[in-house]
Amino acid sequence: MARNPYQPGVGTSPPYLAGREPQLRRFERILGDYPEKRRNLRITGLRGVGKTVLLKELERIAKADRERKWVVVRRDFVPRMKREPDFVHRVAETLKAISEVQVEIADGVTMTMGPGAASPRHRILEDRLRAALIELGELAAATGRGVIFMFDEAHEVYDQPRKGEYPLSALLSAIVAAQDRDEPPLPLMLVLCGLPSLAGHLRDARSHAERLFRSEELSNLPLEPTADGVSQAELALTRPVEDEAISYAPGAAARIVRDVDGYPYFIQWYGEALWDVADEADRAVIDDDLYAGIKRLVQRGLDEEFYEGRYGDARAADQRTLRAAASLGDERFAVADLNRVLASRSANANAQSLKRLVDGNIVYRVSQGVYGYTAPLFGDFLRREHPYGTGDG
Numbered sequence: 001m002a003r004n005p006y007q008p009g010v011g012t013s014p015p016y017l018a019g020r021e022p023q024l025r026r027f028e029r030i031l032g033d034y035p036e037k038r039r040n041l042r043i044t045g046l047r048g049v050g051k052t053v054l055l056k057e058l059e060r061i062a063k064a065d066r067e068r069k070w071v072v073v074r075r076d077f078v079p080r081m082k083r084e085p086d087f088v089h090r091v092a093e094t095l096k097a098i099s100e101v102q103v104e105i106a107d108g109v110t111m112t113m114g115p116g117a118a119s120p121r122h123r124i125l126e127d128r129l130r131a132a133l134i135e136l137g138e139l140a141a142a143t144g145r146g147v148i149f150m151f152d153e154a155h156e157v158y159d160q161p162r163k164g165e166y167p168l169s170a171l172l173s174a175i176v177a178a179q180d181r182d183e184p185p186l187p188l189m190l191v192l193c194g195l196p197s198l199a200g201h202l203r204d205a206r207s208h209a210e211r212l213f214r215s216e217e218l219s220n221l222p223l224e225p226t227a228d229g230v231s232q233a234e235l236a237l238t239r240p241v242e243d244e245a246i247s248y249a250p251g252a253a254a255r256i257v258r259d260v261d262g263y264p265y266f267i268q269w270y271g272e273a274l275w276d277v278a279d280e281a282d283r284a285v286i287d288d289d290l291y292a293g294i295k296r297l298v299q300r301g302l303d304e305e306f307y308e309g310r311y312g313d314a315r316a317a318d319q320r321t322l323r324a325a326a327s328l329g330d331e332r333f334a335v336a337d338l339n340r341v342l343a344s345r346s347a348n349a350n351a352q353s354l355k356r357l358v359d360g361n362i363v364y365r366v367s368q369g370v371y372g373y374t375a376p377l378f379g380d381f382l383r384r385e386h387p388y389g390t391g392d393g
Contacts (some may be wrong), residue, residue, distance in 0.1 A: 002066060002246065002273055002275075002279050004242065004275045004279070005240035005241060005244060005271075005275070006240060006268050006269075006271035006272035006275060007268060007272075008265060008268035008269040008271075008272055009058065009089050009268075010052070011052035011053060011152075012053070012187050012268075013035055013053050013056060013057070014050075014053065014240070014264065014268055015239070015240035016235065016236060016238065016239035016240050016342050017050075017053065017057060018221055018232045018233070018235045018236035018239070018264075019221040019222060019232035019233070019235075019236070019263055020054055020057070020158060020218075022381045023054060023216050023218075024057065024058075024061065025042065026214070026216070027058050027061060027062075028061060030189075030214060031061070031062060031068065031070070031146075034068060034146055034187050034189070035141065035146070035184075035185035035186065035187040036185065038185065038186075038187075038188070038189070038191055039189070039213075039214055040175065040179075040181040040190040040191065040192075040212055040213045040214070041058075041189070041190075041192070041214050041215075041216065042191075042192050042193075042198065042199070042212060042213035042214070042215050042216065043055065043191070043192070043193040043194075043204065043216045043218065043219050044194060044195065044196050044198050044215070044216075044218070045195075045196070045217060045218030045219060046195070046196070046263075046373075046374055046375065047195070047218075047265075047374055047375045047376065048263050048264065048265030048266065048306070048376055049218045049219060049220060049263060049264060049265075049376070050150070050218060050264040050265070051193050051194070051218055051271075052193070053072070053264070054193075054216075054218065055150055055191070055193045057153055058073075058150070059072045059074055059148075059150060061184065062146075062148055067145070068145065068146040068187065069144065069145050069146070070145070070146045070147070070148055070200050070208055071140070071146070071147050071148070072147075072148045072150060073147065073148070073150065074151075074152070075149075075150070075152070075157065076151075076152045076153050077151050077152070077153045077154050077156045077157050077194075093259070106285055122318060124170075124356070125166075125167065125170040126169070126170040126173050126174055129170055129171060129173075129174035130173070130174040130177045130178060132174075132175075133174055133175065133178040133186075133188055134177070134178050134181065135365075136185065136188070137178050137181065137186025137187065137188045138184070138186065140186070140187050140188070141184045141185065141186055141187055142184075145187070146187035146188070146189065146319055147187065147188050147189070148189040148190075148191060148193040149188075149189070149190050149191065150186075151190075151191070151192050151193065152193045152194070153193070153194055153202060154192035154193055154194040154196035154197040154198050154252070155195040155196075155197045155361065156194070157171075158201040158204070159200070159201070159205050166205070168201055168205040169203070169205045169206055169255050171190075172202070172205055172206045172209065172212065173206070175188065175190045175212075176212065192213070195361055195364060195374050196217075196364045196366075196372075196374070197358070197361070197364040197374075199215075200364075200365060220233070220241075220261050220262035220263045220264070220376065221233035221236055221257070221262040221263075221264060221267070222262065223257065223258055223262050225262075227305060231254070231257065231262075232262075233257035233258075233262035233267065234253045234257050236257070236264060236267045236268075236347045237253045237256060237257055237267050237270075237271050238253050240271070241275075245284060246275060246279065246283070246284055246285070246286065247280050247284065247285055247286070248285070248286050248287075249285050249286065249287035249288065251288070252286055252287050252291060253286075254295070255288065255291070256270055256274070256291060259295075260377075261376065261377060263376045263377070265306070266302065266376075266377075269298070269301075269302050269305075269306075270298055270302075273294065273297075273298040273301070274286050274290065274291065274294070274298070277290060278290060301317040303381055303385060306375065307375060307378060307381040307385075308385075310362055310375060310378070311381075311382070313353060313360070314356075314357065314360065314362060315353075315356065317349075317353055318337070318353050318356055318360075318362075320342075320353075320392055321338070321342070321350065321353040321354065321357065322357070322362070322363075322382055322386075323382055323386050323387065323388040323392060324338060324341045324342050324392065325338055325341075325363075325371070325379070325382075325386050326378075326379040326382035326383050326386075326387075326388065327341060327383070327384075327387070327388035328341065329379075331372060331373060331376075331377065331378070331379045331380070332370055332371065332372040332373075333365055333370070333371060333379075334369055334370050334371075335350070335351075335354070335369045335370070335371070336369065338350060338354075341388070354371065358371075361374055362374060362375075
């Protein structure tokens with residue numbers, strides 16, 4: 001049995017990273033501008049577009065930078081940290097990595113910060129973070145190094161004014177204070193990666209927060225052919241098999257990636273399934289007939305793996321909201337249209353249902369009165385597997 005080259009998974013790096021060269025080049029320029037120009041990075045996108053994969057690639061590039069010799073501290077903000085104490089605990093865990101940084105920065109250079117303990121001089125979270133980051137930045141600058149904090153799933157952290165908790169504001173204020181230091185300029189960078197709701201959380205946490213970050217909004221891979229006649233989405237499917245015993249018939253790969261709208265995770269999922277079938281049938285070519293024969297089965301597996309759990313975890317009332325929204329026929333929907341479909345339920349009840357779905361990261365606010373699904377083609381799944389029926393009205 002031949003080795004399957006495809007790797008669908010959560011944050012699993014694909015055998016060929018297609019369509020992300022512009023993002024990689026821009027990050028290299030940001031690194032090259034340090035410390036004279038101190039910039040941060042925000043990466044957002046739907047589930048399955050390759051945010052974590054890109055973040056891992058940025059980590060690799062930073063660590064390979066021989067001039068600055070960046071130290072990268074990468075952490076996930078999960079599970080959901082709704083309360084400030086939870087955020088303090090996570091940041092404290094992250095800053096403990098400084099003990100590792102000490103060894104990496106320079107031989108014989110040590111420092112003690114105790115980030116997990118509340119100093120009498122710095123009882124406020126923002127003050128503690130600022131003091132810790134400034135001390136770390138001074139050490140890094142003195143030894144010609146740089147430090148990048150990369151936080152994945154960053155949409156999980158946001159301010160809650162009603163509870164008097166402002167963890168995201170504290171983090172942003174601390175990094176701004178550290179990066180404002182000019183003598184010497186401190187080589188500290190913050191990279192936040194998450195679902196589209198992250199952008200709104202940042203705006204709520206600090207005025208003009210968009211000025212603190214260079215923004216990378218990831219979407220599906222382009223389906224339009226490049227100069228050589230092959231799209232980036234198609235390359236994600238065909239490059240992994242260039243030196244393998246199984247290949248794609250002309251036009252087959254283009255049809256497959258078009259059916260999944262170019263989403264990277266789906267491409268890996270379909271590629272793995274098609275390869276296994278071809279290998280077991282001892283077929284050297286994946287063609288339209290093979291694809292048509294197993295397409296429904298592969299889609300069913302993707303539905304169960306990627307979609308069904310998100311739908312099943314929602315309350316019954318929120319499932320009804322999802323079905324009604326999907327019946328509008330798109331991957332985004334307007335609240336006014338949703339209220340029209342759910343006229344038997346009050347607008348306030350619909351608003352509360354939407355809020356729960358937003359809090360559960362199933363939908364996100366695209367703009368005023370417009371929402372979208374955090375999972376790509378989720379509306380298509382709902383229309384296919386959970387259609388809005390006459391009994392829902």
